[in-house]
Amino acid sequence: xxxxxxFNFETLQIPRKGLFTQAAKLTIAGxxxxxxAIRLTVPAGQIPTGSWYNHTIRLQxxxxxxxxxxxxxFIGTSISCVNIPPKAFDEVLENYGIKNSSFNAGIAGPDFxxxxxxxxxxxxxxxxxxxxxxxxxxxxxxxxxxxVRERTQAYAASFEQPAFAAATVDFLSHFxxxxxxxxxxxxxxxxxxxxxxxxxxxxxxxxxxLQRRRWQTDYRIEPDGPVAAALFDLIDWxxxxxxxxxxxxxxxxPAEITRIPQAQLDNFEIIMAxxxxxxxxxxxxxxxxxxxAVNFVDQLHIYEDAAKIYARQLAxxxxxxxxxxxxxx
Amino acid sequence: xxxxxxxxxxxxxxxxxIYYILNRQAQNIWLLAASxxxxxxxxxxxxxxxxxxxxxxxxxxxxxxxTKEAKKRRRGLYASLFMNLGALGxxxxxNFFVDSFAALGDxxxxxxxxxxxxxxPPVGISFYTFQTLSYTIDIYRNKQKPVTNFINFAxxxxxxxxxxxxxxxxxxxxxxxxxxxRIVSQEQFQAGILLILIGLFKKxxxxxxxxxxxxEIFSNPQAQTSTILLKGLYLFSLQIYCxxxxxxxxxxxxxxxxxxxxxxxFQTPYLSANITDFWRRWHISLSQWLRxxxxxxxxxxxxxxxKTYRNLLLTMLIGGLWHGANWTFVVxxxxxxxxxxxxxxxxxxxxxxxxxKQKNKHPFLTILNVFITFHLVxxxxxxxxxxxFATAWNYLxxxxxxxxxxxxxxxxxxxxxxxxxAPLEWLQSRSFDVLSVTRLPIPARAFYYMAMxxxxxxxxxxxxxxxxxxx
Numbered sequence: 193x194x195x196x197x198x199f200n201f202e203t204l205q206i207p208r209k210g211l212f213t214q215a216a217k218l219t220i221a222g223x224x225x226x227x228x229a230i231r232l233t234v235p236a237g238q239i240p241t242g243s244w245y246n247h248t249i250r251l252q253x254x255x256x257x258x259x260x261x262x263x264x265x266f267i268g269t270s271i272s273c274v275n276i277p278p279k280a281f282d283e284v285l286e287n288y289g290i291k292n293s294s295f296n297a298g299i300a301g302p303d304f305x306x307x308x309x310x311x312x313x314x315x316x317x318x319x320x321x322x323x324x325x326x327x328x329x330x331x332x333x334x335x336x337x338x339x340v341r342e343r344t345q346a347y348a349a350s351f352e353q354p355a356f357a358a359a360t361v362d363f364l365s366h367f368x369x370x371x372x373x374x375x376x377x378x379x380x381x382x383x384x385x386x387x388x389x390x391x392x393x394x395x396x397x398x399x400x401x402l403q404r405r406r407w408q409t410d411y412r413i414e415p416d417g418p419v420a421a422a423l424f425d426l427i428d429w430x431x432x433x434x435x436x437x438x439x440x441x442x443x444x445x446p447a448e449i450t451r452i453p454q455a456q457l458d459n460f461e462i463i464m465a466x467x468x469x470x471x472x473x474x475x476x477x478x479x480x481x482x483x484x485a486v487n488f489v490d491q492l493h494i495y496e497d498a499a500k501i502y503a504r505q506l507a508x509x510x511x512x513x514x515x516x517x518x519x520x521x
Numbered sequence: 522x523x524x525x526x527x528x529x530x531x532x533x534x535x536x537x538x539i540y541y542i543l544n545r546q547a548q549n550i551w552l553l554a555a556s557x558x559x560x561x562x563x564x565x566x567x568x569x570x571x572x573x574x575x576x577x578x579x580x581x582x583x584x585x586x587x588t589k590e591a592k593k594r595r596r597g598l599y600a601s602l603f604m605n606l607g608a609l610g611x612x613x614x615x616n617f618f619v620d621s622f623a624a625l626g627d628x629x630x631x632x633x634x635x636x637x638x639x640x641x642p643p644v645g646i647s648f649y650t651f652q653t654l655s656y657t658i659d660i661y662r663n664k665q666k667p668v669t670n671f672i673n674f675a676x677x678x679x680x681x682x683x684x685x686x687x688x689x690x691x692x693x694x695x696x697x698x699x700x701x702x703r704i705v706s707q708e709q710f711q712a713g714i715l716l717i718l719i720g721l722f723k724k725x726x727x728x729x730x731x732x733x734x735x736x737e738i739f740s741n742p743q744a745q746t747s748t749i750l751l752k753g754l755y756l757f758s759l760q761i762y763c764x765x766x767x768x769x770x771x772x773x774x775x776x777x778x779x780x781x782x783x784x785x786x787f788q789t790p791y792l793s794a795n796i797t798d799f800w801r802r803w804h805i806s807l808s809q810w811l812r813x814x815x816x817x818x819x820x821x822x823x824x825x826x827x828k829t830y831r832n833l834l835l836t837m838l839i840g841g842l843w844h845g846a847n848w849t850f851v852v853x854x855x856x857x858x859x860x861x862x863x864x865x866x867x868x869x870x871x872x873x874x875x876x877x878k879q880k881n882k883h884p885f886l887t888i889l890n891v892f893i894t895f896h897l898v899x900x901x902x903x904x905x906x907x908x909x910f911a912t913a914w915n916y917l918x919x920x921x922x923x924x925x926x927x928x929x930x931x932x933x934x935x936x937x938x939x940x941x942x943a944p945l946e947w948l949q950s951r952s953f954d955v956l957s958v959t960r961l962p963i964p965a966r967a968f969y970y971m972a973m974x975x976x977x978x979x980x981x982x983x984x985x986x987x988x989x990x991x992x
Contacts, residue, residue, distance in 0.1 A: 200544035203780060206707045213711065218967030223974060357527035373979045 223369070230368045230376075234384075240371020249299055252395045253314060256295055259394070262319040264294035264516075267311055267426070268327030270397070271442035272298025274493040276327065278394035280500040284507035290516065295319070296395035302344035303419050304332050308426040313351040316433075323516070324435050326427070326467070329442030330452055330460045331492055333419050336412035398496040399489050407491070411452045413459040420463045427470050437473040438515055439464065443482065443502075448491040474515050481505040522562040523987060524771045525724055532559065537778055545702050549672050552779070556681040560644070567643040570608055575678045577604040578653045582660045582667035582674075594661060601657035605650045612642045617846030645685030647843055651810055653678055656692045658814060665692050673699050682775040686768050686987060688786045688806035695781070703780030712956055716774030718973055719945065719955060723767030724987070726976035727938050731760040734934065739906055742916040746925025748932070750916060755935035757906050758899045762791065763942065764988045765804070770955060789950045791898070794890040796860040797868075799898060811840050833865070834858035844905070849913060853904040860897055941976070944969070 212220075252273070256262070266272050278294040285292040297315045299307060335341060353361075365371035375384060414420060430437060441464070449457075468475035487498035494502060510516045522528045536555045540548055561568050578601050585597035626632065656677070659665035668674040676699050683690060705713075738745055738753030745753070769786035776783045790803035800808050816836040822829040834855065841854015900917075907913035948957040958969060 198544055198547040199542050200547075201542055203543075203548070203703060204541045204705050204710070206705075206710055211707075215963050215966040215970065216711075218963065219970040219974070222967060222971040226971075226975065354527075356531065360527050360530065369975070370978050373981070376979050 227367060227369050230372060234368065234372065240365045240368050249310060249314065252297070252299070252397070253318075255393065255395055256297075256315060256318055259293060259295060259319065261293055262295045262321040263292045263323060265311075265315070265321045265324040266294065266296040266298055266327060266395075267307060267324050268298040268442055269303065269307055269329075269332045270298060270300035271329045271332060271444075271492050272296060272327035273300060273395055273397045274298070274399055275443050275499050276503045276506065277396040277398075277496075277499050278503070279396065280503040281507045282394075284504045285511070285516065288511055290511075292516075294394060295321075296397075298327065298395070298397075299347075300397060301340075302347045303334065303340055303422075304328070304426070305419055305422040306344040306347035307332070308422040308429075309348040309351040311426060312429060320433070322434075322436060323438065324430055325438045325440060326423075326473075327440055327442040328423065328464065328467070329444050329492065330411065330413060330449075330457065331409075331444060332442060333413050333423065333460060333463060334409065334411050335414060335417050335419050336410040396499075398499065399493050411456040413456045413463070415459050415462045415466070423463065423467065427467055427473060431470065431472040435472065437470070438510070439467050439473050439475045440478045440506075443488075443492065443494060445488040445491045446482075446485050476509065476513055476515060478506065478509060481509060522559055524768065524775075525721065525981075525987075528562065533775060533778075540779065541705075546672075548703070549676050549699060552681070553672055553676045553679065556676065556679040556684060559681040560679060560684060563644050564641070570612070570643055570646075571649060571679060574605060574608060574649070574653055575675045577601060578657055578678070579668070579671055579674045581657050583669070585657065585660045586667045598657055598661045601654065605654050609646055609650045612640050612646055614842075614846045615640065621848070648687050648689055649678060649684060651689050651807075651843075655689070655810060655814060659692055668692075668696060668700070670700070680776075680781075682772040682779070682781075683783055686765070686772070687804075688769060688772070688784045689810050690783060690806070694784065698781045705778065705780040709777050709780065712959075713774045713777030715956060715959065715970075716770045716777060718774075718970065718977075719958075720767040720770030720772075720774060721977050722973040723763040723770065723942070723945075725981045726973070727942055728760045728762075728764035728767060728988075730980055731756040731763075731934070731938060735760055735906070739908075739912065739916070742912060742919050745919060746928075747920055747923045748925060748928045750919045752931050752935055753916075754899050754903065754920070755932065756938070757902055758791070758895070759935065759938050759942070761902065761905070761988060762787075768987045785955070789946050791895050792891055792946065792950050793894050794887055795894055796857070796864045796897060799894055800857070800861065807840065807843075811836050815839060829865070830862045833861050837861065847908075849904045849907055849910060852910075852913075853901050856901040856904065860901075 264278075266276050266278065273296045276296055276298075278296050282292050282294055295315075297311060299310050369376070427437060452460075464475070467473055481502065483494050483498050483502055487494045489495055522532060532555075536551070540551055540555075543551055557568055560571065581597045581601040581604075584600075585594050588594050588597065656665065660667055668677065673696065677690075677692065677696050680690075680695070680699075735753055735757045738749060739757070742750060742753075766787040773783045773785070784806055786805050788802040788805065790799050793799035793802055816832055819832040819835060820828055821832060835858075837854040837858030838851055839854070841850045841852070841857070844850045844853070903916050904913050907916060945955070945958065948961075949955050951957060952960075958966060961969065
């Protein structure tokens with residue numbers, strides 16, 4: 193090499209043999225032992241993905257990955273994925289000669305800002321559908337619940353990570369010590385948290401805990417707020433992709449509806465009306481098939497058996513209203 | 522680009538891989554490009570300010586050195602001061618002073634039409650401003666020769682491992698390392714990796730674990746019992762220390778991989794037995810800067826007791842304001858100034874009473890002194906952490922008017938985090954070297970490394986920015 197070369201290889205002076213000290217070798221051996229112990233301990237069927245998305249979304253995503261194609265997406269929060277089992281819905285359509293494969297992309301935890309982020313960044317890039325059913329309840333548009341708002345921010349931010357960061361997490365997740373770090377963190381306090389939610393076929397996620405739970409939240413539904421904006425934006429985004437949209441009211445226990453202040457309910461109706469006025473959106477009134485109070489596990493979710501009946505009734509209703517035939521045959 | 526971000530995980534190896542195969546001058550150009558990239562990652566517009574500051578100080582340094590006439594030399598220095606302090610004042614303190622002026626007017630019933638100019642302060646502006654100021658001041662004092670190579674000087678100003686949160690390096694320590702050939706030995710490389718590991722451990726396993734609870738408690742102190750307020754205080758004391766010393770450790774580690782030694786910024790400060798000792802061990806590079814460029818020029822302790830106390834107080838008030846444009850920081854600095862003055866007085870009295878000095882050697886008294894010093898520092902942190910005086914006052918009064926009983930179980934998390942940190946601090950306190958962990962027997966060392974790596978993996982993922990980056 194000439195003297196004027198900009199290259200010089202003398203800066204790093206580490207003998208090859210000296211790269212790993214005894215302590216470093218022992219550390220690596222110890223980490224490998226931990227990895228082995230985790231692999232031997234963790235029950236089968238879990239997906240290590242390094243707490244990038246919450247576990248339910250990971251499992252939903254894995255289910256979606258296995259499906260060949262999707263005709264209909266159900267989009268919403270847990271009010272969608274807990275209350276509408278797509279398999280029961282598809283069975284009814286099949287009886288009517290409509291071969292259909294639907295997937296419930298409802299995600300538990302966030303409001304519609306998180307729902308929109310998950311659809312745009314996770315589900316849609318994998319599988320596209322011609323039809324989507326938007327399931328929207330007052331609770332999904334409520335911005336008064338600070339915990340839900342914060343959780344949503346975290347969800348949305350995790351979906352919007354740059355590709356290289358997501359790829360790094362996916363790569364590192366091959367090491368289960370990293371891939372199950374969220375579960376490992378919770379383990380000393382709560383025991384092994386293997387997917388408290390049983391994600392069934394096609395994204396359906398029945399609630400695992402069948403005891404009635406109550407909680408109190410204030411309601412603030414803002415037609416011009418960020419949550420409603422995310423819903424409008426999602427509708428525009430899907431419309432640009434030529435998706436036919438069916439808009440329905442998500443379930444809420446009758447007593448919960450009476451608890452919502454009238455002004456907030458009016459705001460909810462304003463938002464629904466704005467959505468329904470969009471070109472590619474067809475609003476379907478599902479109030480006639482709403483389950484009675486006894487079917488509710490809590491204020492927003494119904495039991496698995498009730499959910500199957502509800503999904504079937506929803507399919508019958510769609511057929512009788514003629515909203516599916518054109519696109520899904 | 523945070524040190525604990527995915528971006529940095531790719532950035533650092535990419536920089537090092539190319540760096541190791543270049544000759545010295547090409548290395549400096551490469552490091553300068555990497556530093557601008559690192560800084561521009563936040564906002565490329567910030568680059569214009571740092572470039573302007575670099576240019577002014579480079580030429581000011583040359584001018585001051587070349588000029589013999591005292592008046593002209595002073596003008597050169599003023600140009601540098603005007604540029605650096607002007608930018609700092611404009612970007613960081615303009616709104617603060619305008620708002621304070623307006624608030625003062627309001628209290629007298631005067632309504633001023635204050636200009637509305639909301640500028641985003643560039644990341645780390647306080648750090649690099651102090652670093653470049655020390656360069657021109659040292660040249661003015663004939664303690665430093667100016668750099669003739671612009672690339673080397675620009676690298677001194679923007680060197681990425683310490684650009685945004687220090688340590689604030691003096692020209693006499695950093696510049697020779699930039700100008701001379703560098704070699705990264707096996708020991709240096711291993712020490713660098715270990716420092717990065719220790720830094721990440723402190724940041725992710727301790728500081729970030731404390732952060733959510735601290736945020737919650739400080740957001741509404743009125744709603745908390747006194748035990749929870751105490752918990753918040755301990756947690757924040759841990760958070761700020763581990764966050765900042767973790768950053769400094771990573772900065773030193775990264776720099777070691779480059780072959781440049783940065784100064785130690787922390788020496789187990791919470792084990793200090795008095796407040797003067799604390800400031801010798803906490804944010805050492807800032808303390809020394811304030812001593813050399815503020816306290817001593819003000820007169821130091823040469824002009825009598827009253828002026829000494831005044832100088833101490835002034836230095837600490839300005840040191841407080843340096844941290845952020847808020848009166849709460851000023852009060853924090855003022856409190857430390859008072860503590861320092863009180864300790865100075867106490868030391869004077871004690872030196873007369875020799876018997877007391879003898880008693881102080883008892884280990885129990887040392888522990889008591891450490892305990893008292895830590896709690897004084899922790900109390901002052903309330904003003905540092907609170908967004909406003911109302912919050913700080915609510916917090917303090919919640920602690921003073923003790924209510925809600927005392928639940929030891931509430932303090933589990935602080936104690937657990939202290940237990941995580943204790944072995945590191947203990948080892949460091951014995952040799953004043955954070956790398957003293959390497960002197961443990963091999964199995965113990967391996968176990969400690971493994972524990973740190975597992976803690977980083979499992980507890981990571983919160984992506985909490987470093988607190989001092991905002992300064």
